[in-house]
Amino acid sequence: MSSDPAPAIAVSTVIFGLRAIERSEHVVLSLPLVKRVREPYLGRWALPGGPLAATESLREAARRNLRATTGLDPKHLEQLYTFGAVERSPVDRVVSIVYWALVRTDEADRARIGENVRWFAADALPQLAFDHDEIVGWALKRLRNKVEYTRIAHALLADEFTLADLREVHEAILGRRLDPANFRRRIEATGTVEATGRHLEGGRHRPPALYRSTAQKELLL
Known part of the structure; x- marks a missing residue:
């Protein structure tokens, strides 16, 4: 032994x-x-x-x-x-x-x-x-992979958010800019968000609509 x-x-x-x-x-x-x-x-x-x-x-x-x-x-x-x-x-x-x-x-x-x-x-x-540099690399790869096919980005947001907020999260994770119009169409097609009927107040322009996740239970699915 x-x-x-x-x-x-x-x-x-x-x-x-x-x-x-x-x-x-x-x-x-x-x-x-x-x-x-x-x-x-x-x-x-x-x-x-x-x-x-x-x-x-x-x-x-x-x-x-x-x-x-x-x-x-x-x-x-x-x-x-x-x-x-x-x-x-x-x-x-x-x-x-x-x-x-x-x-x-x-x-x-x-x-x-x-x-x-x-x-x-x-x-x-x-x-x-x-080997923590390697570990962070693995975690980044997992996060960037999951953001493409799950609603995991919602875990970084408040319960209510604008589509611009959600796009900013995707851009921060992926490290690149996303076209706003294409992003909106893609997110709305997934059915993962729904309009709350409320708007973000306090801006100088037309207030953007507020959304929420359609499922608050498990963001990974």
């Missing part, structure tokens, strides 16, 4: 939200990172996470670690992948079960930001600890 110690099990989460660029109303897809306060990779940014306790489920561990590190408790939380390459940690053998989450802007604003927790644009990340 092998005398090698059993691998440690950790749970980490990639959290996506929309954040405004400094001195601009334009928003970009962003994620919070946590600065490591010990070796290995002391001072380098990493995904929020931590060890799995013996008495909790994987999802419970993900939520506990998120609350402890960022103060966030996202409604949308989905398992991404398991990362277990032998050399992914320079000290001990660590297997990470990774989740990815989406938070609305009002939720993201409640994140515990400080010296050791900060939001970064998803396309402008520093070099991360361990």
Whole structure:
């Protein structure tokens, strides 16, 4: 029998939200990172996470670690992948079960930001600890794939939104501009949104119509 110690099990989460660029109303897809306060990779940014306790489920561990590190408790939380390459940690053998989450802007604003927790644009990340750059790449690929055929973008919006809001979310996720007229036709054809009969007030021009998701239960379907 092998005398090698059993691998440690950790749970980490990639959290996506929309954040405004400094001195601009334009928003970009962003994620919070946590600065490591010990070796290995002391001072380098990493995904929020931590060890799995013996008495909790994987999802419970993900939520506990998120609350402890960022103060966030996202409604949308989905398992991404398991990362277990032998050399992914320079000290001990660590297997990470990774989740990815989406938070609305009002939720993201409640994140515990400080010296050791900060939001970064998803396309402008520093070099991360361990294999977390690879993990973020997997999460981005999953999100961009799902936004094409599900209503997952709605998880980043308030309960009521304009079609321009929804298009802005798609553009932030996909990283490219979308034609407004074509986007409107495509979204209306899917039947995933319905008009509320209300309009967004406060603008100088004709107020845009407000919509809501036609199914509030499960945004992934």
